[in-house]
Amino acid sequence: MLVEAGATRLLVDAGLPLVTLRRQLARAELTVKPNAIIVTHAHGDHCRHAAELSEHYQAPLFVSEATRRSVRLGGRRAPQVFGSRAPFSVGELTVTAMSVPHDAPQVSLRFEHAGQAAALATDLGEVPPGLLEHFAGCDTVLIESNHDHEMLWAGPYPYHLKRRVSGGHGHLSNAQTHGLLRSLDRGVRTVVLMHLSQTNNTPELARASAAEALCDHPATLLVASQFGVTAVGDAPAPPPQLELFPR
Ligand SMILES: [Zn+2]
Numbered sequence: 001m002l003v004e005a006g007a008t009r010l011l012v013d014a015g016l017p018l019v020t021l022r023r024q025l026a027r028a029e030l031t032v033k034p035n036a037i038i039v040t041h042a043h044g045d046h047c048r049h050a051a052e053l054s055e056h057y058q059a060p061l062f063v064s065e066a067t068r069r070s071v072r073l074g075g076r077r078a079p080q081v082f083g084s085r086a087p088f089s090v091g092e093l094t095v096t097a098m099s100v101p102h103d104a105p106q107v108s109l110r111f112e113h114a115g116q117a118a119a120l121a122t123d124l125g126e127v128p129p130g131l132l133e134h135f136a137g138c139d140t141v142l143i144e145s146n147h148d149h150e151m152l153w154a155g156p157y158p159y160h161l162k163r164r165v166s167g168g169h170g171h172l173s174n175a176q177t178h179g180l181l182r183s184l185d186r187g188v189r190t191v192v193l194m195h196l197s198q199t200n201n202t203p204e205l206a207r208a209s210a211a212e213a214l215c216d217h218p219a220t221l222l223v224a225s226q227f228g229v230t231a232v233g234d235a236p237a238p239p240p241q242l243e244l245f246p247r
């Protein structure tokens with residue numbers, strides 16, 4: 001995810017190799033280059049290419065202390081370490097991290113700039129107390145809707161992986177996200193469903209579940225795809241051919 005605010009362009013997570021990231025940005029006609037990178041946690045789909053991207057963009061890395069201890073990110077510069085619940089600055093953005101339950105130490109991030117706020121929470125096994133408060137006042141909420149419970153249990157994953165994904169330190173199901181969205185602050189203008197499983201979910205199922213939870217909530221509902229770019233807020237809309245999933 002790329003957060004742009006003022007002169008700050010913060011890349012959140014580094015799971016894509018440089019060549020793929022550049023292709024995606026170019027296809028979306030985005031010419032911006034990240035000037036800082038936050039890695040949320042020590043899983044490969046979030047941190048594998050941190051050193052490569054940091055070196056290429058000459059962008060400092062930011063990680064939690066627990067992530068710094070659990071993975072060698074590589075690269076020439078030591079990452080900058082942030083704490084939980086204590087706001088810190090990344091360029092013009094104010095960022096606040098909150099720990100969430102996952103099988104690697106993980107954080108939900110809140111970004112603030114010039115009176116606007118957005119929050120991101122993916123890779124969490126359950127909704128911890130305080131997460132809705134962490135989202136308070138946000139214009140945009142980006143939330144995991146990883147799997148459909150039935151698809152997961154009827155699907156091809158081995159038993160231990162099904163237990164891991166659905167456990168308290170795994171990933172949010174569509175139903176769990178439904179539960180969270182039912183209590184969402186009415187001031188939220190955009191909800192983006194994130195981190196959908198390719199094997200155990202479909203954009204249609206995730207969207208239908210979230211739409212039912214939001215019911216008469218006025219927020220716009222988007223489903224992010226890993227194969228294209230989803231523009232939120234003042235970001236320029238990507239060209240129509242990137243609309244791989246129906247909105
Ligand atoms: Zn992940």
Ligand SMILES: [Zn+2]
Nearest residue numbers: 041043102123
């Ligand atoms: Zn993870």
